[in-house]
Amino acid sequence: MEMEECIFCKIGRGEINCNKVYEDDEFLAFRDINPQAPVHILVIPKKHIAKLYDTEEISLLGRLLYIASKIAKDEGTAESGYRVVINTNRNAGQSVEHLHLHLLGGRIMHWPPG
Secondary structure, three states: OOOOOOHHHHHHOOOOOOOEEEEOOOEEEEEOOOOOOOEEEEEEEOOOOOOHHHOOOHHHHHHHHHHHHHHHHHOOOOOOOEEEEOOOOHHHOOOOOOOOEEEEEOOOOOOOOO
């Protein structure tokens, strides 16, 4: 898929509205339209990267996690606990081919997931 057609690229460029919770020059975080927990936020790099294994930009990946942890604090889920998930490919549940992280919190998480 070309980045011009990618829904997350369109959201990152502001062509599609979202319920934004964080934005800087490189990243955007917004509430999931189909939440699986009281707090369900997607964090995306604005740069199109289809899969987790498609980048070796360690600083980008580190910032992705840092932003998620900052948002968890801002959302009040850091102390009670939260989950960070990156799905890669169809069998893992990746439905949009643009690297994104799910921040889930506000309820008890069960193990094993899936």
